[in-house]
Amino acid sequence: MLVIRPIRETDFDALMLCAEESGHGFTSLPVDETLIKGRIDHSLDSFARNAQAPGMEGYLMVAEDTETGEVAGTTGIEAAIGLDNPFYSYHISKIVHHSRRLDVHNVVEVLTFGNNYTGATEICTLFLRPEFRQGLNGKLLSKCRFLMLAQFPEKFSDVIFAEMRGVSDEDGNSPFWAWLKEHFFSIDFTLADYLTGTGQKGFIADLMPKLPIYVSLLSEEAREVIGQVHEKTRPALRLLEKEGFTCRGYVDIFDAGPTVECLRQNIDSIRRSFTARVKIAEHSSTQDYLICNSDFENFRATATKVGVDEERNEVLISKEVAEALFVQDGDTVRLVSV
Template identity: 35%
Template sequence: MTFVIRAANADDLAHLYEMAKLTGGGFTNLPPDRNALTAKLERSALAFGHDDTSLTDELFVLMLENVRTGEVRGTCQLFTHVGQKHPFYSYRIGTLTQHSRELSRTFRAEMLSLTTDLEGASEVGGLFLHPGERAGGLGLLLARSRYLFIREHRPRFADRTLAELRGVIDEAGGSPFWDGLAGRFFGMGFQQADEFNAVNGHQFIADLMPKHPIYTAMLSEGARAAIGMPHPSGRAAMRMLENEGFAFENYIDIFDGGPTMTVRTDQIRTIREAQEAQVVAISEDGAAEALVATARLASFRCAYARIGTADGGVTLDREGAAALGVGPGDRVSWIGRI
């Protein structure tokens, strides 16, 4: 396999910026702003630079690189403990049931309540794959590499993990959900608010967002239809999350109404089922393709490789071993490809 996941470094700013310009908006964790991306890389470097085992507010940025050409074609991020410096807001979908004896009727109203229920969780996000590479399982490699990284550094991550999926965005780059709800209070369009949030954080939401529940019946038809719906390009990502054990539990993004998926960290399939073993030989015999990771922190690498069982450990194919930078005597974590 010619692609490998590695830790981001300062030289990746240009790659991140070029990818950010391709997202099409609504991608808060990858804003097309050089200063914001530089801050992310600096924060990530600090996280990769120490081997502390405590749970603090950190960010790890990973990159997908073609080892033959050196081209960077994707990225993903891990937030260890959200909501520590600024509130982590979501809308929770709920129902209020009321009964009228005089009318002999029961009324059920769907409501959106502003909440910080998910504060303190870890988050996997910022996953972007270059449009020219959306084949061959590279999206799956990006997504699952994060879980092998969490498994390797489990004490630095919370007991609950979330993933926010981008919501419905129209052809003009607007959000029906934003236009039908928050936009009425903020006096700005979705793109402007999303860019402001990506660069400056959520505090303006705390300052201006109404704190009382919102009856969805009062929203426009377009806004209601967008509640909990992923962007068409995010449906595959939603299926991947569901395969890992994530579920939609009625939390949505406050900007575009996209679904927030959650799971108990130790129940993530890749974390739960991955195995560890020592590489005993480089061999092609009896090998099956798997997701393989090695090393720690800034030397972390993850790639598809052909792995086989052997007395006292596993074998790796030559190309996979080269991509990972390992040989006999090194330890790897691995899980079969799904």
């Protein structure tokens, strides 16, 4: 059984392994010991802070195999991005060039540089190690964040978004970045990606073109990948789309991967989630649920079969599940069917 829990200092080696296995383009988890330790320390401080409004908190969690103690993956939430370091993106929009005298009417797409997601909550750092990609593990790692958002709404923004990894090859070369590099940056995508992941974003403001870029002026290879996701990211995108996330024209400034967003109250798993009291008992239910406790600092979530007694507002769970979630009879948990 996999259990989601807040990251600990002792998870450093496991998180480094996730960073190494995640590959190029995974900006939120750079292969850098100092940065990884910094993210762990920041998460420990954030969970202990008990924030009553979204701020610069970053909550990093891991999925632990209860049988072996092995870390299967990681997932995270940034409460409000762009408050300490700027968060840049491109917005795709259309403008019209029209001349009545010449009877010419052209509609063209442009990319506009901006900070439109400042203050929004980002769900991020989702990575499940290949050997654990089975059953409900992927859904648990992604959707546990929605249970947290539903249970503790005061800690997060009304707008929830996620950056999807854009198209790049096995060596980390991005067609979109290749065009930007040629005209503006003169550094490789992997270096730009690394600098951003380590918080060194000053070069973006220094070198990024401030005026809108006409999409038609980009290379054909760059145009083709705008708004497209990396093949390894497609399952994560499909899951978010089923939750109600959509792209409103924002893409990453490096690989042009899409940014998807949804209002917190409109996320499907949040709308369908409910709370119930725990009753530790055997049951014969075959319905799978994602379930979490109501203790933020000691947050726990898992995927399991439970029995739901709607009349008594009780959820029947096994002793093993109760121990994994740190709950007892009468405690409140939040659930959503999967």
